Amino acid sequence: MTDSPxxxxxxxxxxxxxxxxxxxxxxxxxxxxxxxxxxxxxxxKQIAQALEIVPSTALHILRALVSEDVVNVDSAxxxxxxxxxxxxxxxxxxxSSFRTVVxxxxxxxxxxxxxxxxxxxxxxxxxxxxxxxxxxxxxxxLHVDVGSRFPGLISATGRLVxxxxxxxxxxxxxxxxxxxxxxxxxxxxxxxELDTVRRQGYSExxxxxxxxxxxxxxxxxxxxxxxxxxxxxxxxxxTMDGAQADALIADMxxxxxxxxxxxxx
Numbered sequence: 001m002t003d004s005p006x007x008x009x010x011x012x013x014x015x016x017x018x019x020x021x022x023x024x025x026x027x028x029x030x031x032x033x034x035x036x037x038x039x040x041x042x043x044x045k046q047i048a049q050a051l052e053i054v055p056s057t058a059l060h061i062l063r064a065l066v067s068e069d070v071v072n073v074d075s076a077x078x079x080x081x082x083x084x085x086x087x088x089x090x091x092x093x094x095x096s097s098f099r100t101v102v103x104x105x106x107x108x109x110x111x112x113x114x115x116x117x118x119x120x121x122x123x124x125x126x127x128x129x130x131x132x133x134x135x136x137x138x139x140x141x142l143h144v145d146v147g148s149r150f151p152g153l154i155s156a157t158g159r160l161v162x163x164x165x166x167x168x169x170x171x172x173x174x175x176x177x178x179x180x181x182x183x184x185x186x187x188x189x190x191x192x193e194l195d196t197v198r199r200q201g202y203s204e205x206x207x208x209x210x211x212x213x214x215x216x217x218x219x220x221x222x223x224x225x226x227x228x229x230x231x232x233x234x235x236x237x238x239t240m241d242g243a244q245a246d247a248l249i250a251d252m253x254x255x256x257x258x259x260x261x262x263x264x265x
Contacts, residue, residue: 041078106134156217
């Protein structure tokens with residue numbers, strides 16, 4: 001988990017505004033994230049142990065979440081995400097201007113280049129969120145869906161997040177060391193890539209995160225030059241080399257430019 005413990009000092013928001021901690025809310029969100037990431041239902045005891053919450057507190061929060069329909073409980077007293085979670089996510093996605101704008105571009109990239117195309121939001125160093133998706137027409141699949149969350153510095157998008165980040169290197173390095181790659185990347189080599197990534201305006205992950213899969217990402221920036229989203233394309237590595245890769249990247253960059261322009265209207 002990347003959540004701060006409930007008793008951690010209050011974080012500071014932008015412009016120095018102090019955020020007053022609300023432990024019940026923090027713990028409820030931590031429980032929802034744990035259940036969303038778990039591949040199976042969990043008991044109250046498992047949840048309390050995983051999040052280091054007092055068992056009675058965990059049970060009270062779970063009962064409240066069940067009453068709000070965002071968590072379901074079965075006859076064995078095990079908990080899983082409830083239909084209310086889907087309703088919340090659907091409402092957010094339906095009102096996402098980014099998803100509306102980027103989806104046609106993703107569909108076109110997937111049809112033209114036979115790749116899986118993804119629209120990603122990059123809110124911070126800790127995580128990224130998939131907001132839109134167009135799957136490859138080829139028999140190639142990634143374990144990704146709309147709403148999926150990934151560590152903020154992983155793979156090609158992670159390189160962009162680091163390259164455009166204003167955070168100190170120590171904060172980036174700390175999170176990098178927590179990443180899991182199929183073929184681990186040396187932090188010094190990875191750091192050297194970042195200047196190149198920013199200069200060329202795209203990043204590549206050639207089998208580091210997932211063996212045999214090349215992942216390319218291009219940035220979408222706001223008016224201040226801050227990275228807000230990325231367009232990502234993924235495919236089998238041997239089909240994404242040489243001139244074909246260059247042409248794909250050019251199309252991705254053109255799509256990112258068009259999406260950014262529409263978002264800024």
